[in-house]
Amino acid sequence: MKLVKKLFVFISSLLAYPLLAVPAYADTNVNPCTNANGISAALCNLGGDNIANTLRNIVVFFIVLAVIIALMYLLYGGVKWITSRGEKTEVEAARNHIMAAIIGLIVVFLAIFIVSVLLALFGLNFSSLTIPKITP
Secondary structure: OHHHHHHHHHHHHHHHHHHHOOOOOOOOOOOOOOOOOOHHHHHHOOOOOOHHHHHHHHHHHHHHHHHHHHHHHHHHHHHHHHOOOOOHHHHHHHHHHHHHHHHHHHHHHHHHHHHHHHHHHOOOOHHHOOOOOOOO
């Protein structure tokens, strides 16, 4: 009997939810790039004529992503250390997580530094990097 009740509630909810939807009267002439700023402006400006901006935005995105992942890994190692209850193997594993996160952060910042130095040697700046257009 309980199965029949559960089945009835499930089927009635499947039938009732589509009837509860409110129709949306959306404007069909919406341009998401008007008055765009921040990340949405960067996405709106993607294209072949500004490939340097696109590459710079991709590099910055991956740098930020790498830093966020390393910090999350560092927090994971800290929580693992706190919950290790003093057991030597678990403390060592937590210490390895923390060291890996710190080494990852150092690698990311060294990569940024090395790229900045190399660009400066060639008289370029990362914020104003342009790729020359080849015209036939």
